Amino acid sequence: MTASAIVYTSATGFTARYAQLLARKTGLPCLALARAGELPAGTGVVYLGWLCAGGIKGLKKARGRLDVKAVCAVGMAPPSAEVEKKLTGQNHLEGLPLFYLRGGYAPGRLSVPYKLMMAPMTKAVTAHPPKDEDEAAMQEAFRRGGDWVDEGALGPVLAWLEGS
Ligand SMILES: Cc1cc2nc3c(=O)[nH]c(=O)nc-3n(C[C@H](O)[C@H](O)[C@H](O)COP(=O)(O)O)c2cc1C
Numbered sequence: 001m002t003a004s005a006i007v008y009t010s011a012t013g014f015t016a017r018y019a020q021l022l023a024r025k026t027g028l029p030c031l032a033l034a035r036a037g038e039l040p041a042g043t044g045v046v047y048l049g050w051l052c053a054g055g056i057k058g059l060k061k062a063r064g065r066l067d068v069k070a071v072c073a074v075g076m077a078p079p080s081a082e083v084e085k086k087l088t089g090q091n092h093l094e095g096l097p098l099f100y101l102r103g104g105y106a107p108g109r110l111s112v113p114y115k116l117m118m119a120p121m122t123k124a125v126t127a128h129p130p131k132d133e134d135e136a137a138m139q140e141a142f143r144r145g146g147d148w149v150d151e152g153a154l155g156p157v158l159a160w161l162e163g164s
Pocket of ligand 1 (some may be wrong): 009011012013014015016035050051052053054055074075077102103104105106110114115117118136
């Protein structure tokens with residue numbers, strides 16, 4: 001295994017849960033990025049960060065000090081090849097394995113600046129009657145929150161780690 005630790009950044013807990021699940025499954029130590037100074041510089045890590053307007057939070061800082069071997073981006077959008085392709089380009093990940101994990105949305109746990117950032121999006125998403133069940137579920141998540149954390153979604157990450 002090329003990675004010897006799991007490092008993450010989480011604002012409302014969903015990314016932290018994925019990081020802890022991954023740690024339990026791999027036996028690797030798991031640290032929040034704020035504590036990554038405890039690891040020797042250049043340590044090989046899997047980095048997990050939450051998505052904020054298409055950017056993977058903390059990734060730049062993590063790459064500045066650690067040897068990021070693979071990245072997991074945690075967002076609220078449904079997973080798709082299109083999302084992964086966009087994230088790879090936007091976050092300069094060419095050549096680095098990227099895994100998209102669907103986390104959740106917890107408006108009640110957001111700090112005021114993030115709440116303000118999400119307000120126009122929430123308004124746009126919930127402004128019209130839903131056209132299908134998926135859209136209804138998304139509107140409900142924007143209004144009251146949602147949780148899609150799924151241990152099974154870590155399968156491709158584990159397969160990559162085992163082969164690395
Ligand atoms: C300000 C803001 C911007 C966000 N931007 C995106 C985004 O671009 N794509 C996405 O899929 N989710 C986006 N989200 C949703 C979060 O990525 C999602 O809630 C994630 O699970 C949060 O993880 P955490 O609980 O570890 O902080 C955004 C959330 C906030 C508050």
